[in-house]
Amino acid sequence: MLDEYLERGINLLSEIFVHSTFPEDELEKEKKIIKEEIKMVEDTPDDYIHDLFTQTVWGREGLGQPVLGTRESIASFTRDEIMSHIRRYYGTKDLVIACAGNFDHEQVMKVLNERFGSLRQGSAAKTGDVPDFRFSRKVFVKDLSEAHVCIGVPGLSQMSKDRYALFILNTILGGSVSSRLFQEVRENRGLAYSVYSFTAMYYDTGLWGVYAGVSRKRVREVCELIVKEMLALGKTLTEDELDKAKRHLKGNMILALESTNSRMNNIARQEMYYGRYISPDEIIRSVDRVRLADVQGLAGQLIVRDRFSVTAFGPLEKDVLEGIFEQ
Numbered sequence: 001m002l003d004e005y006l007e008r009g010i011n012l013l014s015e016i017f018v019h020s021t022f023p024e025d026e027l028e029k030e031k032k033i034i035k036e037e038i039k040m041v042e043d044t045p046d047d048y049i050h051d052l053f054t055q056t057v058w059g060r061e062g063l064g065q066p067v068l069g070t071r072e073s074i075a076s077f078t079r080d081e082i083m084s085h086i087r088r089y090y091g092t093k094d095l096v097i098a099c100a101g102n103f104d105h106e107q108v109m110k111v112l113n114e115r116f117g118s119l120r121q122g123s124a125a126k127t128g129d130v131p132d133f134r135f136s137r138k139v140f141v142k143d144l145s146e147a148h149v150c151i152g153v154p155g156l157s158q159m160s161k162d163r164y165a166l167f168i169l170n171t172i173l174g175g176s177v178s179s180r181l182f183q184e185v186r187e188n189r190g191l192a193y194s195v196y197s198f199t200a201m202y203y204d205t206g207l208w209g210v211y212a213g214v215s216r217k218r219v220r221e222v223c224e225l226i227v228k229e230m231l232a233l234g235k236t237l238t239e240d241e242l243d244k245a246k247r248h249l250k251g252n253m254i255l256a257l258e259s260t261n262s263r264m265n266n267i268a269r270q271e272m273y274y275g276r277y278i279s280p281d282e283i284i285r286s287v288d289r290v291r292l293a294d295v296q297g298l299a300g301q302l303i304v305r306d307r308f309s310v311t312a313f314g315p316l317e318k319d320v321l322e323g324i325f326e327q
Helices: 003-020 024-042 045-058 070-078 079-089 105-116 165-175 180-188 218-235 239-256 262-272 280-289 292-302
Strands: 135-139 147-154 194-201 206-214 310-316
Touching: 003 105, 003 135, 003 206, 024 045, 024 070, 024 135, 045 206, 079 292, 105 194, 105 310, 147 218, 147 239, 165 180, 165 206, 165 218, 165 239, 165 280, 180 194, 180 218, 206 218, 218 292, 218 310, 239 262, 239 280, 239 292
Parallel strands: 135 310
Antiparallel strands: 147 206, 147 310, 194 206
């Protein structure tokens, strides 16, 4: 919002957050909208493959559940259940408010305390065991024009001291257009129209994966090439690649600071995970401290042939993945 509307904006947001009434007819409309969103994701295979992959890795509970929910779970919600959830969890113990932009700190704190200070404390979310990473191979057959593949290994949690080393490894493997996978799979061999690596970090666990969108005839070849690149990563890393990856990470972070929305999301995430603000200078120092031996050791620790999980989606035979990871 414009800075001159800050107080009015906070008042409006707090009214929505604290005092929404969820009329039955509006709730039913929203259920229909979410069901259409589920259909839209299922019709977007390069998006839907990630839901299928997390289901392969984490199962159908916890982290393996789709963020949108299922048709059954959406249909089951009642207004009473939603209001009960709000009463139980919408409290100061659960609430993080992040602000970024042109504002006076004292003024914002005054308005926030007026609007949110009367909330009850709330209830702590349930905690459970660290979810098991399932080393599995699954093929979901569907008549599509292309095939989609995700391959991954256990990653690191958001709290890990080695997370900066993993960011660097991910950048080198497939996190940019100059990465190994992009250059080898797409630019040099023309085997995929899209290929990239990604990290998913949670409070107590994580995932490091690779996505590729390929022709159905090239699935095995691309999978074998990705596995080969990953297994060789720790042994073939160079100081030059390390330096380039560090500069890439730091450059992206500095560019992100140009976005007020990005800053707001970043400080909220830091508060939730670490309970404190981590400045760009501190992050840069942490990235610079990573040495070649650190990333080599982490690659050897995470990338092990019998610890791969893979999901393929598209016009495929059920046995398309057989033998790829046993070589």
